[in-house]
Amino acid sequence: MxxxxxxxxxxxxxxxxxxxxxxxxxxxxxxxxxxxxxxxxxxxxxxxxxxxxxxxxxxxxxxxxxxxxxxxxxxxxxxxxxxxxxxxxxxxxxxxxxxxxxxxxxxxxxxxxxxxxxxxxxxxxxxxxxxxxxxxxxxxxxxxxxxxxxxxxxxxxxxxxxxxxxxxxAASPAAFSASDRRDEIGYLAQKLATTFDDLQGALRREHAFTRDVSHELRTPLTVMTNTLAQAGHRPLDDRQMAELRAGLADIGKTVDVLFALARAEHIACESFDLRGCIEDSLLRLLDSDSAEERLKLDLLDLPDRLPVLGNRHLATLLLNNCLGNAFFHGGAGALLRVSWAGGVLSVVNTVDPSRAGTMQGFQHGQNLLHRIAGAMRWRIDFHADTAAYRVDIAPLPGH
Structure with a gap:
């Protein structure tokens, strides 16, 4: 047979x-x-x-x-x-x-x-x-x-x-020797390679999504669980309520970022004005009543236009997270400085020395911010000391 x-x-x-x-x-x-x-x-x-x-x-x-x-x-x-x-x-x-x-x-x-x-x-x-x-x-x-x-x-x-x-x-790249043929077999090999790469990319994103859900949500959920556990013995004070609200906001931002990263390879990159995204994020943050009491914009040094190459949605999520973290970890009376120099956007917030332990909790979100920047092929660096916390973002230049 x-x-x-x-x-x-x-x-x-x-x-x-x-x-x-x-x-x-x-x-x-x-x-x-x-x-x-x-x-x-x-x-x-x-x-x-x-x-x-x-x-x-x-x-x-x-x-x-x-x-x-x-x-x-x-x-x-x-x-x-x-x-x-x-x-x-x-x-x-x-x-x-x-x-x-x-x-x-x-x-x-x-x-x-x-x-x-x-x-x-x-x-x-x-x-x-x-x-x-x-x-x-x-x-x-x-x-x-x-x-x-x-x-x-x-x-x-x-x-x-x-x-x-x-x-x-399972993890090896799909490279077929027949991809260079100029006939139906070459076309089939190219389509198979593309399909395998897309499938492996989807599996990698699924694995990363599962890992990040487990890792990135654990810290805010632990903080909220501990705060609620204390509520059984005595009423929550304003600080604890603020921590619960901040934890919920942190979870919401994390979920948004995770879903955006899961769809990152299906979102096209384009040239857009980064200054508009920065201004929108600042207005959204400073319009909050609690932000007016805890955060002050000390410096805004940006050119009239900041053309960059990337994805507007991911860039907005990146800025919202960086500015939101500055608001959450800076403490009362924190100063915020946003500047552009040498192709790098710097977001700096002063830190109350008494909140240095709270600020360390921000590191649990750095992996997500690295992944957002990596999805657009941007570079992001974090610099922390006892007096200030700085985030440097180097986007791809646009036109």
């Missing part, structure tokens, strides 16, 4: 080749015998025309004319007795007769030709039949060899592609 596509193709080509050989051999035999009979029949017609024109029986080396049925050989008389006046008569003694009846005025003439000595096809097969069979078998063998070679050559790229797909690792 054929299970390989190469075997199936070879069987199809070989079967078609043998069928053509047998069909053309049979057709050649039929044409040979029909041609031979047609020549003999034409000779009888010419002899009959000669006898009819001369009104007398003739005789030749090939064709004999008989006025009486009794003069004919016995096998021919049986043929005539059966009502057949013309035809081809075979005998067991080697004679091969062709009979034609000619009706003349007042009499009937029987033209009989013993064509055994001039049969060409049968004698040809007797003499060179073995050679012809050998040649035919040789041609069939050559045809089968060509069919095998064609099947091997045509199917080999598909078999190589199948082996490469079979041995492709």
């Amino acid at each position: 054929f299970t390989s596509i190469r075997h199936k193709l070879f069987a199809a080509l070989a079967g078609f080749t043998v069928l053509l050989c047998v069909a053309y051999t049979g057709l050649a035999l039929v044409i040979s015998y029909v041609t031979e009979d047609a020549v003999i029949d034409r000779l009888l017609e010419r002899e009959a025309a000669t006898i009819a024109a001369q009104q007398r029986p003739g005789a030749g080396d090939l064709v004999a004319a008989y006025d009486s049925v009794d003069a004919l050989p016995a096998v021919v008389r049986e043929h005539i007795g059966a009502g057949r006046t013309r035809g081809e008569i075979f005998t067991d003694t080697g004679q091969h007769y062709h009979l034609r009846t000619l009706d003349l005025p007042g009499r009937r003439v029987y033209l009989l030709a013993d064509v055994g000595p001039i049969l060409v096809v049968s004698q040809l097969f007797q003499k060179v039949g073995g050679f012809l069979v050998a040649v035919a078998l040789g041609l069939v063998a050559v045809a089968l060899l060509v069919a095998w070679w064609l099947s091997r050559r045509l199917v080999a790229p598909l078999q190589v592609l199948a082996d490469e797909v079979r041995h492709l690792g």
Whole structure:
């Protein structure tokens, strides 16, 4: 049973080749015998025309004319007795007769030709039949060899592609040798490589999403759980309520970032004005009543336009998180400075030394911010000390 596509193709080509050989051999035999009979029949017609024109029986080396049925050989008389006046008569003694009846005025003439000595096809097969069979078998063998070679050559790229797909690792890049071919196999290899890469990218994003959900949400949830546990013994004060609200806001921002990163490879990059995103984020933050009490914009040093290359949605999430962290970890009376120099956006907030322990909790979100920047091929760095916290963002230049 054929299970390989190469075997199936070879069987199809070989079967078609043998069928053509047998069909053309049979057709050649039929044409040979029909041609031979047609020549003999034409000779009888010419002899009959000669006898009819001369009104007398003739005789030749090939064709004999008989006025009486009794003069004919016995096998021919049986043929005539059966009502057949013309035809081809075979005998067991080697004679091969062709009979034609000619009706003349007042009499009937029987033209009989013993064509055994001039049969060409049968004698040809007797003499060179073995050679012809050998040649035919040789041609069939050559045809089968060509069919095998064609099947091997045509199917080999598909078999190589199948082996490469079979041995492709889960984390290895999809690179197929047939990708450079300028035919359907090359197109198939390119599409397979693209599909594998997309699938592996989706699996990586799913794994990262699961890991980040477990890692990034654990800290705010732990803080909120501890705060709520204390509420069972005494009412929550304003500071604890503020921490709960900040924790909820932190979870909401983290979830937004995680979903954005999960869709990052499906979001196109474009050139846009980063200054507009910065101003929108600042206005959103400073419009908050609590922000007015705890955060003061000390410096805003930006050029009129900041064309960058990236994704506006991801950039907005990045700025919202950086500014939101400055608001949350800066403490009461914190100063915020936003400046641009040398292609780097710096976001600096002063830190109350008494809140240094709280500020360290911000590090749990740095991985997300690195991933947001990495999705746009931006660079982001964090610098922390006891008096200030600085975030440097280096975006790709736009136009």
